Amino acid sequence: MSLPRRPMNDALIQARKLSKSYHNGREQICVLRGVSFALRRGEAVAVIGPSGSGKSTLLNLLNGLLAPDSGELRVFGNPHTALTEGDWAEFRRTRIATLFQDGNLIPTLTVARNIAFRAGLAGLQQHAGEALLQQLGIADTAQRYPDQLSGGQQQRAALACAFAMQPQLILADEPTGSLDYATAQRVAPLFFDAIRERAVGALIVTHNPELAERCDRILELREGDLRPWDSAVSS
Numbered sequence: 674m675s676l677p678r679r680p681m682n683d684a685l686i687q688a689r690k691l692s693k694s695y696h697n698g699r700e701q702i703c704v705l706r707g708v709s710f711a712l713r714r715g716e717a718v719a720v721i722g723p724s725g726s727g728k729s730t731l732l733n734l735l736n737g738l739l740a741p742d743s744g745e746l747r748v749f750g751n752p753h754t755a756l757t758e759g760d761w762a763e764f765r766r767t768r769i770a771t772l773f774q775d776g777n778l779i780p781t782l783t784v785a786r787n788i789a790f791r792a793g794l795a796g797l798q799q800h801a802g803e804a805l806l807q808q809l810g811i812a813d814t815a816q817r818y819p820d821q822l823s824g825g826q827q828q829r830a831a832l833a834c835a836f837a838m839q840p841q842l843i844l845a846d847e848p849t850g851s852l853d854y855a856t857a858q859r860v861a862p863l864f865f866d867a868i869r870e871r872a873v874g875a876l877i878v879t880h881n882p883e884l885a886e887r888c889d890r891i892l893e894l895r896e897g898d899l900r901p902w903d904s905a906v907s908s
């Protein structure tokens with residue numbers, strides 16, 4: 674299938690009544706019960722919700738690692754029913770950066786080579802690696818391997834890899850979760866600048882209220898439903 678490089682409109686993601694269950698033997702765990710939302714270019718949306726509410730499941734529906742049981746999902750304007758495994762793989766290589774809580778870096782490559790590899794997969798020359806590492810405050814880690822970094826340094830190196838591929842969509846699971854307070858304060862603006870300057874859309878799963886407040890909108894996943902967060906109800 675030949676996919677348009679740019680979405681026809683500003684919506685990167687359009688989800689309507691998405692549902693997803695898991696099956697453990699005879700037990701059925703209904704995680705998402707009709708989730709609807711849209712994510713536009715240049716928009717950062719936070720997803721909050723209790724542990725086990727389905728936040729990771731939602732991210733994995735949006736990067737094609739899971740398929741919804743029912744509902745409609747459009748990614749860059751393409752209905753998910755028309756997307757092949759190959760299309761999803763290409764999206765993950767060139768257009769969708771997923772930042773998991775760990776395991777983002779290839780352990781046998783230095784940080785600089787991780788960045789070059791990620792950019793190369795997306796068909797780009799690695800040109801901004803040093804500048805990205807500098808911006809993120811980890812220039813001194815370029816020649817180190819991931820297991821020689823702290824958790825916070827690994828998280829920032831993973832962010833550098835994500836930016837290096839110049840994605841259109843970032844799906845992030847606690848992108849500042851391993852950072853100490855001061856570092857999170859320094860990295861968060863870079864994250865949002867990159868999103869806004871590059872008109873990238875971002876869906877950010879977080880338990881960090883300050884990070885969520887920096888987003889354009891906050892959605893809450895609860896009892897299988899995704900709704901605008903109402904601080905008055907939740908507090």
Ligand SMILES: Nc1ncnc2c1ncn2[C@@H]1O[C@H](COP(=O)(O)OP(=O)(O)OP(=O)(O)O)[C@@H](O)[C@H]1O
Pocket residue numbers: 695696697702704722723724725726727728729730731
């Ligand atoms: N592969 C699976 N098989 C069966 N149940 C699963 C599977 N993956 C997740 N679940 C269940 O689905 C529910 C949602 O899990 P999910 O990881 O999406 O939640 P979450 O909101 O990301 O949680 P946390 O904040 O703790 O990371 C949980 O009850 C979990 O136990």
